[in-house]
Amino acid sequence: KAGVTQTPRYLIKTRGQQVTLSCSPISGHRSVSWYQQTPGQGLQFLFEYFSETQRNKGNFPGRFSGRQFSNSRSEMNVSTLELGDSALYLCASSFTQGTGETQYFGPGTRLLVL
């Protein structure tokens, strides 16, 4: 079974631009979560989607948004990029939503904002 795939793997943008990252969960998984990983802040939860609905949201500004499609694939968008948005963005999928569900992470998209 293929793992979680994320595209693109690397991205360079300039301040003020916007970016869209894509995540394809493991086949059959319906829950997708997004995390931001930086050396300073570590791994921080962005949001979680299940059945095309946002179920949970972390403490990030409204510039960060996401959505999930009927095939469970998910995208996250960051508008008006700032230097501090440079990070590894990780997507994780699980079979369903709920505490204790094993989350499988993708390799991440490394975003560099110049």
Add this chain to the structure above:
Amino acid sequence: QQQVKQSPQSLIVQKGGISIINCAYENTAFDYFPWYQQFPGKGPALLIAIRPDVSEKKEGRFTISFNKSAKQFSLHIMDSQPGDSATYFCAASGTGGSRLTFGEGTQLTVNP
């Protein structure tokens, strides 16, 4: 209230030794405590997880010890190997969601 504190930040162990990483949490609503292992260029991968109804869980060389009253849990890696060199994250979740709150991470180096 949502934080998970992890220590040490880095750890160097000789091959065959025991690696111990500690975590403490504040939110008593947490009821699931996984440990993730991350290699450079890869996403985190689940290593082992525990629920608060047990005090210890062992899988191969990896053991989680859990102290509910102290709100602490730890990862023990027995017979540490150079291939175990990676960054380890403790995490916690609860109250019905999949959302994970991660510790700061521990960079483990196992010398041959």
